[in-house]
Amino acid sequence: MKLQANYHTHTTFCDGSDSAEAVVQEAIRKDFTHLGFSGHMDPGVFMDFQAYTAEICRLQAAYRGKIDILRGAELDNVYDPCCVAGKRKTDAVQITHERGAASGTVFSETSGFEASGGSAKSKMPGGDIVEISNRCGGSTKSKMPGAEYTIGSTHFVPVPGSTVWSHTAAFGSHREGSENWDLIGVDGDIGLLHDQCKKYYNGDFYALSADYYRFEACVAERLHPTFIGHFDLITRFNDLSREDGGHFLDEQSERYLGPARRAMAALVPYGVPFEINCGAMNRGRKKEVYPRPELLRELHALGGEILISSDAHQKELLDGGFEEAMEVARWAGFTHTNLLVRGEKSEGQRSRNRTEALCDQEHREAERHPDRPYTWPQAERRVAKNTNADEGGLLYWQPVPL
Numbered sequence: 001m002k003l004q005a006n007y008h009t010h011t012t013f014c015d016g017s018d019s020a021e022a023v024v025q026e027a028i029r030k031d032f033t034h035l036g037f038s039g040h041m042d043p044g045v046f047m048d049f050q051a052y053t054a055e056i057c058r059l060q061a062a063y064r065g066k067i068d069i070l071r072g073a074e075l076d077n078v079y080d081p082c083c084v085a086g087k088r089k090t091d092a093v094q095i096t097h098e099r100g101a102a103s104g105t106v107f108s109e110t111s112g113f114e115a116s117g118g119s120a121k122s123k124m125p126g127g128d129i130v131e132i133s134n135r136c137g138g139s140t141k142s143k144m145p146g147a148e149y150t151i152g153s154t155h156f157v158p159v160p161g162s163t164v165w166s167h168t169a170a171f172g173s174h175r176e177g178s179e180n181w182d183l184i185g186v187d188g189d190i191g192l193l194h195d196q197c198k199k200y201y202n203g204d205f206y207a208l209s210a211d212y213y214r215f216e217a218c219v220a221e222r223l224h225p226t227f228i229g230h231f232d233l234i235t236r237f238n239d240l241s242r243e244d245g246g247h248f249l250d251e252q253s254e255r256y257l258g259p260a261r262r263a264m265a266a267l268v269p270y271g272v273p274f275e276i277n278c279g280a281m282n283r284g285r286k287k288e289v290y291p292r293p294e295l296l297r298e299l300h301a302l303g304g305e306i307l308i309s310s311d312a313h314q315k316e317l318l319d320g321g322f323e324e325a326m327e328v329a330r331w332a333g334f335t336h337t338n339l340l341v342r343g344e345k346s347e348g349q350r351s352r353n354r355t356e357a358l359c360d361q362e363h364r365e366a367e368r369h370p371d372r373p374y375t376w377p378q379a380e381r382r383v384a385k386n387t388n389a390d391e392g393g394l395l396y397w398q399p400v401p402l
Contacts, residue, residue, distance in 0.1 A: 001401060003322045005339050007036030007072060008151060008229065008275060008309035013052040014040040018315040020055050024063055026315035034068045034339060035318075038151050041083055042076030044176040044188055049073070049084060050144055057145065060390075068342060070395075073147040074229060077154040077215060078164055078183065081223045083171035085388075086146025149340060149387045149395060151275070152225025154216045154233060156183040157208065159200050165215070168222055186212060187236040190245040197248075205248040209234045210259040217263035220270035224386045226340070226395075227307060228267060230277040230290040232260060239286045251292055261298055264291075268304045272385055273338055273397065276329060278321025279311025289325050296332035305397070307338045326402050336399040340384055343394035 010016035011023055018026075020037060027035045037056050039047045056071040063069060073084040158164035162182040164174065174183055184196045194203075201207045212234040219228060240246025249256050267274075276296070280286035291299065299306070308325045312318045329337065380399070387395040 004032045005034035006310050006318050008311045009037050010313045014045045014047045016313045023315045036070040036072045038072040038074040040074050043174050072149040074151040075223050077219050079171050080168040084147040086144045149226035151229040152219040152223040153229035157212050186234050190237045206255050213259035213263040217266040226386045227273045232291050268302045273305040273307050275309040276325045277311050282317050282320030300333040336401050338397040341398045343396050
């Protein structure tokens with residue numbers, strides 16, 4: 001079987017090497033049926049989301065009938081997901097009580113206020129007057145479409161004591177290299193990674209990796225992603241020689257794998273797939289995919305689902321590593337991967353509500369019985385959680401045999 005789809009794709013809008021249109025043309029040349037763009041929204045890579053969205057919308061119209069293009073975004077665990085929401089029924093807003101209570105984030109469905117220029121005032125239950133501001137820095141009446149799907153990824157670990165541990169931050173804050181920066185980048189610069197590990201963890205990479213997985217375990221609750229990206233990115237530099245700063249973790253030791261397994265067990269009941277990410281392997285940075293084979297086998301035992309992504313930063317690598325990923329998936333016990341596909345508008349919201357209700361029921365069961373494998377709702381295809389397809393349509397996970 002040949003995979004002809006990829007949903008983790010970067011362009012010159014972020015840190016990719018090719019224009020979005022050049023990527024589309026390469027995907028068509030490779031006989032792809034589906035292509036998902038997933039520009040970075042994280043503290044290390046700035047992307048103009050409005051310009052990105054406009055171009056992907058243009059390409060969706062220009063190539064309709066030749067390839068199905070999905071408009072996504074790769075969110076980082078640091079940022080509030082409202083930064084890619086566009087115009088939605090639910091807007092994420094920041095509230096600040098006038099009586100001095102701590103600020104936080106609430107999600108409100110047309111909750112009786114209007115935000116003009118990013119702020120407004122409203123009454124909360126109990127009579128408190130609060131100031132409401134759009135954490136994305138714009139009006140809640142924006143007509144710009146949002147992302148149709150999102151990847152939930154962890155590229156940074158908050159340092160001990162950072163406020164990012166307790167709540168997501170506004171997009172554009174906590175920028176890499178800024179004054180009083182309170183994040184540790186796990187895939188940016190190996191020298192800086194060692195310096196920060198020494199500063200905050202006394203050089204103990206196992207303590208750092210445990211905090212990485214503690215933060216990763218929150219990615220579904222914080223970001224509500226469509227799928228989970230490169231689960232074990234903390235190992236990005238581990239294949240380097242000791243002389244070059246690598247080999248700082250024994251990836252087969254229980255000291256390393258224990259926190260990873262606990263994070264995985266916490267995430268599986270949310271009912272979103274994990275990607276098998278080929279990005280570091282197909283660029284010669286690592287010998288294996290993310291997650292590594294032992295963790296993929298654990299994911300299968302837990303009842304998790306997968307999709308296969310190239311994490312392409314060059315158009316030539318759109319399908320890079322797919323054969324290797326399918327092989328390791330079969331070794332781990334998986335019999336199928338998943339494609340993210342569109343449904344018909346006529347299928348309606350009722351199907352989405354029914355499938356999400358089943359997922360929520362299974363999530364509650366998993367919390368009551370943590371030792372049981374998670375069971376996905378049984379269907380030929382399933383409505384994909386946390387998606388926002390254009391024009392009222394639905395996005396589905398379509399199983400594809402390996």
